[in-house]
Amino acid sequence: MTWFILISLLSIGLILVVAEVLFVPGTTLVGILGALVTIAGVYYAFISLEKNIAYAVTAGALTVNLAALVYGLRSGVWNKFALKNSMQSRAFDNRLDGLYVQMEGVATSDIKPIGKAEFADKIYEVKSDAGFIRVGTKVWISKLENNTITVKV
Known part of the structure; x- marks a missing residue:
């Protein structure tokens, strides 16, 4: 049962961090919640498992979360939200058509x-x-x- 709770906490934390990076970047609420759930999983590992195993779980959780963050930043997901073009038109460009000096x-x-x-x-x-x-x-x-x-x- 201990391993089920630990894996569930770490998985939910990872899913929230990945969701922050890939699907809702910039909101930070989902990412903070994912980090808190991951920290709760690491804390649970320290109170319920031996220290050596808890350190291994911490290292694994940090590695997986960091890898997800790096992958999300390198995958180009931010390009979907970046402005890539600008308006080239101007208002009233042809307003003076048909007019001439001394009219x-x-x-x-x-x-x-x-x-x-x-x-x-x-x-x-x-x-x-x-x-x-x-x-x-x-x-x-x-x-x-x-x-x-x-x-x-």
Whole structure:
């Protein structure tokens, strides 16, 4: 019965450590629980078996748990959770298509210094290089750069 309890504790501890490394890495709760169960198994070996056998059980448990940890780290399981690509797109990349410098439009809101203007039946957010421009005023595009439309009166 002593060996059954000892093997059960050590096996459960090993299973929890392997589960931490392979299936739920980073949570540490499962790994800590596995380490505690393994320590309980080693403690049980020392209180119920001879010291030489208990030391052998301790060495075996440490070797098997360390081997499981090394295997888990070398198996590439962390690559499943690592970010490998990044977003290459940007917002409003084609926002300025169809617009050109000196294109005429109408301010659809007060531009002070940022507001809205209509060019070719589309409304755009614009920036004034001359300060305040009233709604309904004719404006011309003076600069197009970095997705910014700069207008003048």
